[in-house]
Amino acid sequence: MNDRILGIFALALAAFITWGGWDIEAPFSYEPVGPRAFPLLLALIIGLCGLWLVYKGGHPVEPNPPGANGRILLMVAYAAIYALLFQWVGFVISTALMTVFVGRLFGGGWAKCTIGGVVMGVLFFLLFDRALDVVLPAGILGEFI
Amino acid sequence: MSGVLDHLALGFGVAFSLTNLLVAALGAFFGTMVGVLPGLGPINGVAMLIPIAFAMNLPPETALILLAAVYVGAEYGGRITSILLNVPGEASAIMTTLDGYPLARQGLASVALSLSAWSAFFGAIVSVTGIILLAPLLARWALAFGPAEYFVLMVLAFCCLTSLLGKQPVKGVLAAMIGLFISVIGVDANSGVYRYTFDLVHLSDGIDFVVVVIALFAVAEMLEMLEKSLAGQNIEVQSSGRKMFNLQELAFTWWSVVRSSLVGFVVGVLPGAGASVAAAVAYSQEKRIIESKDPDAKFGRGDMRGLVAPEAAATGSAIGSFVPMLTLGVPGSGTTAVMMGALTLYNITPGPALFDTKPELVWGLIASLFIANVLLFVMNVPMVRVFAKVLSVPAWMMVPGILCVSFIGVYAINAGSFDLMMTVIIGGLGYLLRKFGVPMAPLVLGVVLGDMMEQNLRRALSITDGDVSVLYASGVSQGLWIAAVAVVVVPQVLRMLRRGRRRAAEA
Numbered sequence: 001m002n003d004r005i006l007g008i009f010a011l012a013l014a015a016f017i018t019w020g021g022w023d024i025e026a027p028f029s030y031e032p033v034g035p036r037a038f039p040l041l042l043a044l045i046i047g048l049c050g051l052w053l054v055y056k057g058g059h060p061v062e063p064n065p066p067g068a069n070g071r072i073l074l075m076v077a078y079a080a081i082y083a084l085l086f087q088w089v090g091f092v093i094s095t096a097l098m099t100v101f102v103g104r105l106f107g108g109g110w111a112k113c114t115i116g117g118v119v120m121g122v123l124f125f126l127l128f129d130r131a132l133d134v135v136l137p138a139g140i141l142g143e144f145i
Numbered sequence: 146m147s148g149v150l151d152h153l154a155l156g157f158g159v160a161f162s163l164t165n166l167l168v169a170a171l172g173a174f175f176g177t178m179v180g181v182l183p184g185l186g187p188i189n190g191v192a193m194l195i196p197i198a199f200a201m202n203l204p205p206e207t208a209l210i211l212l213a214a215v216y217v218g219a220e221y222g223g224r225i226t227s228i229l230l231n232v233p234g235e236a237s238a239i240m241t242t243l244d245g246y247p248l249a250r251q252g253l254a255s256v257a258l259s260l261s262a263w264s265a266f267f268g269a270i271v272s273v274t275g276i277i278l279l280a281p282l283l284a285r286w287a288l289a290f291g292p293a294e295y296f297v298l299m300v301l302a303f304c305c306l307t308s309l310l311g312k313q314p315v316k317g318v319l320a321a322m323i324g325l326f327i328s329v330i331g332v333d334a335n336s337g338v339y340r341y342t343f344d345l346v347h348l349s350d351g352i353d354f355v356v357v358v359i360a361l362f363a364v365a366e367m368l369e370m371l372e373k374s375l376a377g378q379n380i381e382v383q384s385s386g387r388k389m390f391n392l393q394e395l396a397f398t399w400w401s402v403v404r405s406s407l408v409g410f411v412v413g414v415l416p417g418a419g420a421s422v423a424a425a426v427a428y429s430q431e432k433r434i435i436e437s438k439d440p441d442a443k444f445g446r447g448d449m450r451g452l453v454a455p456e457a458a459a460t461g462s463a464i465g466s467f468v469p470m471l472t473l474g475v476p477g478s479g480t481t482a483v484m485m486g487a488l489t490l491y492n493i494t495p496g497p498a499l500f501d502t503k504p505e506l507v508w509g510l511i512a513s514l515f516i517a518n519v520l521l522f523v524m525n526v527p528m529v530r531v532f533a534k535v536l537s538v539p540a541w542m543m544v545p546g547i548l549c550v551s552f553i554g555v556y557a558i559n560a561g562s563f564d565l566m567m568t569v570i571i572g573g574l575g576y577l578l579r580k581f582g583v584p585m586a587p588l589v590l591g592v593v594l595g596d597m598m599e600q601n602l603r604r605a606l607s608i609t610d611g612d613v614s615v616l617y618a619s620g621v622s623q624g625l626w627i628a629a630v631a632v633v634v635v636p637q638v639l640r641m642l643r644r645g646r647r648r649a650a651e652a
Contacts, residue, residue, distance in 0.1 A: 006581040010319055017326060017341075026336035031603055032611030035333040035340060038599045042322050042329070049319040059313070061580050068372045075371055076573050079364060079548065083565035086552060099545040105371070108541025116542050124549060134200040134557050 001061040007053030014047035071105055078102050090139015091129070095121035149277060156508030160516050165210050165509070168203070169517050172214030173524065179215070180222020181535045182543065185366065186237075187219035187463070188480045192362040193547070195487040196355045196554030205491040206506045210513040212484050213467075217514065220420060220463045221265060221521045224456060225532050228257050237420035237463075240428045240455035247447030255529070257452055260390040262525040264402045264453035268461035269518040271406035272413065276468055276511055279414070280500070283472040287497035293605040293615050295474075297625040299598045302475045304629040305415065306587045308636055316583045323578075324591020325598065327352055334596070335603065347563040354486040355558055356567050357592050361585050362483075363551040364572025367544055369579065389526065394449060401431050401450040402457045409458035413465020419478045419586075420459040420466075427458030464514055470495055471507055476593065479586030486593045494597070 021039040064072070078101050085094040099117030104110070128134040159165060172194075179190035191212050198208040223238035228245035241261065248257040290298065307317025330341045331351025342348040405427035412423035431454040432444045444451045469477040474496030476482040485495055493503065500507055555564050579585065609615040617623055 001580075003581070006316075006319075006583070013323070013326075020341050020343075024333075024338055024340055026333075026338050028336070031335065031607045033603045033606045035336045035338045038602065039326065039329050039340065042326050046319065046322045046326070049315050049322065052315050053319075059582060061582075064372050071371050072368050072576070075368060076569065079569045079572070080566065082548070082552065083562060083569050086556060086565055087560075087562045091553075095545075095549050098548065099542075102545045102548065103541035106539075106541040106544050108539065113541060117545070120542075120546065120549065124553070128197075128553055132197070132201050134197060134553060135560065136553065136556065137560075 001063075002057060003053045003059045004057040007050045007055075007057075010046050010050030010053060014043045014050055017043035017046065075102065075105060078105070087137045088139060090141050091136040092121040092125050092141055093139065095124065149281070152281075152504060152508045153277065153512065155504060156510075156512035159206055159505050159509030160210065160512035165207055165513065166516070168207055168211045169214045169513050170520055172211040173218040173221075173517050173520050176215035176218020176220075177222035177225075177521070177524070177532055178535050180219035181225050181532050182538075185219075185547075186223065187216045188483060189362045189366060190215045190219045191480055191483050191487075192358040193550050193554060195358070195483065195490070196557045197550075199487070199490050200554075200557035205488065205493055205503075206509045208487065208491070209484065209506065209510050210517075212487060213510055213514055214517040214520075216480055216484070217269065217460070217463060217517050218521060220460055221262070221525060222532060224261050224265070225258065225529060226536065228261065228452075229254060229533060230536075237424050237455075237459045239421070240424040241452065241459075243428070243445055243455075244448050244451035247445070248449065248452060251447055253447075255526075256390050256394070257449075258529055259526045260394060260398065260449060261452055261456040262522050263390065263395075264398070264405070264457040265460040266518050266522040267402050268406040268409050268457035268459070269464055269514070271403075271457075272410040272461040272464035273511060273515050273518075275410045275414075275465060276471075276514075280468055280472050280507075280511075283468065284497040284500045287473050290497070290621065291605070291619070292601040292608070294619060294622045294625065295601040296598060296605055297616065297622045297629070298473060298475055299594050299601070301625050301629040301632070302469070302477070302594070303587060303590065304632045305477070306590055307584075308633045313582065314633065314637075316581070317587045320578070320583045320585065321587040321591045324357075324588040324593075325595040327357060327588075327592050328595025329599070334600070347561070352567060352571075353558055353564060354489070354592055356555055356564050357571060358483055358486065358589060359551045359555055360568045360571035361575040361589065363547055364568060365575040365579060365585075367547060368572070368576040370540070370544060398449050398453045401435070402453050404434075405431060405454040405457040406461045409461025410465040412458070413462030413477070414468045415477065420462045423458040423462035424455035427454045430454070460518075467510070467514070471499065471510075472497055474499075474597075476590065479589055482586070482590045482593045486589075489593070 017039055021036055021043065024034075024036040024039070026034045078098060082094055082098040085097070096117035099120055100110075100113045103113035103116060108116070125136055129136040160169070175194075176187070176190050179185050180187065194212060194215055198211050203211065220237065223233060224241050224245070226232045227238040227241040228249050231242050231246040233239045233242055245257050245261065248254070303321045307314050307321060328351070330348060332338070332349055333340055339349060408427045408430060409423045412426060413419070428451060431450055435442045435450055436444065442448055442450070466478040466481050469475050470481040470485050474485075474494060476485045488495055493499070493506070551568070552565055555568050558564060575585065605615050606613070617626055
């Protein structure tokens with residue numbers, strides 16, 4: 001993992017922008033510069049950055065401490081599941097669940113995290129939904145709250 | 146002058162309304178707590194609060210006052226851990242640890258805290274005065290800008306931000322371009338064409354600015370925390386006899402505070418430089434000036450002048466960085482870029498015209514900056530122990546809390562799961578970019594400015610029917626181009642010269 005890999009990412013992004021932007025065509029055109037020029041200009045600059053990074057290389061990424069990568073992936077997965085459940089099962093339950101699992105990841109005990117999660121779910125629901133008028137999804141608890 | 150006083154009266158009228166005062170106090174308090182937490186700085190606090198302020202239907206000036214108070218509060222909060230624990234809460238507080246922590250070790254913790262609160266307060270007042278005097282002039286000058294000048298001005302802002310920030314400007318450019326690309330996604334306002342939406346309905350309005358900001362400054366931040374997995378720390382603040390600095394210490398540090406405040410304001414006004422640069426410049430300037438005159442100076446071992454310099458400069462620059470945003474509509478730092486994005490949620494585009502169309506907003510903000518700093522100064526000294534307690538919140542409670550509040554904010558915008566999913570994806574990608582050393586501030590600036598930049602470019606070229614020479618036709622735009630090139634080239638040349646000199650010295 002070093003700048004060369006970042007450069008390859010940049011080149012891939014430039015290729016993607018060019019591919020996706022090539023066919024953009026305005027049905028009626030009133031102006032000399034259409035909707036296509038700006039993204040293609042960006043793709044060009046990103047591509048040049050990519051070439052530079054590939055050519056120069058170096059600057060290896062500092063490796064994570066052992067075990068950190070797995071936990072980071074787990075955290076992304078938890079956040080994604082939380083995003084899916086947020087609206088569907090509702091704020092209170094999804095937040096309680098998320099707190100238990102993410103809390104475990106950060107070294108909390110089962111009991112503490114469970115209590116903390118339930119308290120946080122209910123408290124934030126009351127605070128935001130009821131007191132501050134920020135509407136949150138009730139989800140499957142919809143009939144009770 | 147009387148015009149200025151009228152405006153100020155208007156501003157204080159807005160700021161002194163009960164809600165706005167309350168909001169400023171709450172914001173300052175919340176901001177300080179966020180600033181105390183390691184890894185979370187002003188930009189994170191502001192990012193998390195924007196959507197919530199918007200969802201609460203706060204009027205724009207109140208929302209802006211809230212965000213500004215959080216911003217200043219977080220700058221204040223960063224110092225508490227720097228002085229007590231030698232742990233800088235954010236980048237701009239690193240210089241504070243150099244002399245602040247030794248002072249605390251000598252039993253002068255409370256004195257150091259009150260002294261740094263005072264110098265930050267002084268820096269803030271200098272900068273607010275600077276804004277009051279400078280901003281209207283700058284705004285009037287900028288009113289004459291056409292689309293071509295605006296386009297070049299934004300190029301200049303990007304050049305400043307990328308060249309001053311990192312050791313590798315190419316990564317800053319890359320970040321800015323990625324940000325600009327994110328702003329392209331969605332319907333093109335001029336032609337109604339869908340760009341990069343891939344027939345996804347949810348992408349037709351583009352990726353919301355709040356989604357990007359929360360992803361980069363809350364989700365990616367959490368992933369970074371997992372690397373270190375910080376445990377909650379429990380610290381005792383020993384009570385030292387004296388809480389306040391005395392007059393002798395005030396006189397001792399007076400000129401350092403004054404000089405550093407001015408440095409802070411000037412650095413803050415320059416786009417891109419920001420509080421950490423200001424603190425570093427002020428500290429090394431004081432060190433050089435004082436050590437040449439005073440052989441007894443003990444910089445790095447608990448000199449009070451070394452404590453006040455970065456504090457005054459950091460706060461001064463935090464406030465100075467409002468100048469380019471308010472007057473030109475081009476934010477100078479990551480945090481002000483985020484705030485400008487918040488204003489666009491209200492369909493307000495900051496810029497020179499804002500002084501005429503929404504004076505209550507501009508002057509209300511300036512007055513609130515003043516009030517927030519007074520509040521913080523008063524709040525900081527007696528409440529240090531309360532803020533230090535924040536540090537004992539364990540990570541297993543804090544991280545889920547951050548994630549939860551972030552999701553509440555994202556959900557509040559469109560009330561849908563799609564944005565939440567986008568936040569997680571962009572957060573993951575943002576974490577990877579950060580690992581590669583790609584700075585995040587230019588990326589945010591790109592997302593905020595992208596639309597304006599493209600529109601101005603296209604408008605400028607429409608006027609001349611596609612002739613690019615319009616971009617460097619006027620004197621103003623030529624000056625801006627020269628400044629942009631200079632900002633990129635000069636630091637590189639200086640770096641090369643320094644390297645050459647070092648080599649010569651070694652040989």
